Amino acid sequence: MRYFYIAALAVVFVILIVIYKENSLLTDSTKEENKEMLLSDYLSTDDEKMKNKNGDLDSAPIKNSIDKGKQSQEDFAKDKPWESYTEEQLDDVLLLVNKERDLPKDYVPSDLVDPNVPFPFIEELAQRLMRQEAATALEDLFEKANDENLNLYAQSGYRSYERQESIFAYYVERSGEEKASRVSANAGHSEHQTGLAMDVTTPEVNFQLVTSFEDTPEGQWIKENAAQFGFIIRYPKDKEKITGYQYEPWHLRFVGKEPAKVIHEQGLTLEEYLGFE
Template sequence: MCYECGSATRRSFARFLAAGAGLTVLAACTPAAPPAAPASSAAPSAAPPSPAATTTPDVATVGQSPEAQSPTPSPSTTLARQFSLDDPASQWVIVNKHRPLAPADYAPADLVRPAVAISASGEAALLNSTTAAAAEAMFAAAARDGVAMVLASGYRSYSTQVTTYNGYVAARGQADADTASARPGHSEHQTGWAFDIGDGGGACSFEPCFADQPAATWAKANAYRYGFVVRYPWMLHPITGYYYEPWHLRFVGVEAATDMAKRGIGTLEEYFGLEAAPAYP
């Protein structure tokens, strides 16, 4: 599978980029405007509990593999609909180029600084409280396996995203900016449910080669145990709208993340039966 491709495939991807194919890799996660492993056997020790279902079940029957490139994925979740896909305070909220936050300037009410290694500062060192607790459990498990993981970029406010996005527009024009930075109100970072990781040694930060670093390979194999998914997987940009970001993790809860991992479903759009969002409408 492309999603599980090894270093040889990633080298091919690097050559593809070098050949001038125009793929922008630092898609939704670049925190500032530009200048002009085998799975661990450790079980989660502090993964947050999943609340009981609050709405009627919404069970679907069709699954898709990570290779699927359909612009209109079929419903594939087998879990009862437990959380809203629209409420930004919900751990299942889906934010992409077709689904802006409502309100656009949403800010989490429970931002905290997790007790993990952090290379970010200010608001970027914060996560919502549920994500922070899960991150603490995950980082601790990685450390037990000898892997140093760092929180490189967490929460990003609407005003910060305005500055970031406008910087890209000024430097590259809007069309190119839309391939490199989420428009304000369209960034997962604004929800507090997502963050970027770095390697303890600082190697390959926000670069394609990060996929081969210990923190990335460990997270790819184990993050689901703590409720996280790699939000923008390899070669699924026709669905997510962003190129591969092995550093960008999104909390959806242990139950959903585990179900996705076991069934080989690569994107939240596919999992929840939503349309692909390769570009802004």
């Protein structure tokens, strides 16, 4: 009889182990699926933006974006002095990154942190990250928005050089190199690599990065109040010729409170503020 109990216990034990293993396998594969889903969501959001010609991934092709009459920025670009920038210069919160001015492949901000603000996903992805100073300012902004009963979410912050490359490769695979270069960023040219940019959104636009964000209470509030916290709408309406990008009411760039105030009050772009129009 004693052997029977021992055998029964052993069987129960084995069954428990099998159940446990199956569960953990299930959890792992579910996690993988979620990650896949997130990536494809992310990319399909970009597809939407491509359709709207209103991309956040440097995707909006704007022909003749630079006025050939005043070329100071392009002339300046010929020398590319920023290619020999020191780390300190690259870490300047007023650093200009755009279609002419890129960041080195190996530039990764040294003070990236995960801001305590809501994201529409739970995974610990690098796109949560921002530089310390910008992250603190973002937390303040979100706290105020929350006080005003707004439903604001952060969607995409830091984007590594490698990630920019893989997004570009995705477009190449899907549409060929020529089309890819028209709809996606060349690696190093995304402002998200600075760790100073964050795309924000709201459930009302299904967490997408779309121009209609402007019409939501959250979008309206951001437009009026982001500067108080040191952020600017980096790609304002009707400034495409200067920034090279169509209107992106969701793309916030940290520049510090004083510059943000001037840029907001005078209706400038970062290029104009820095004298590179």
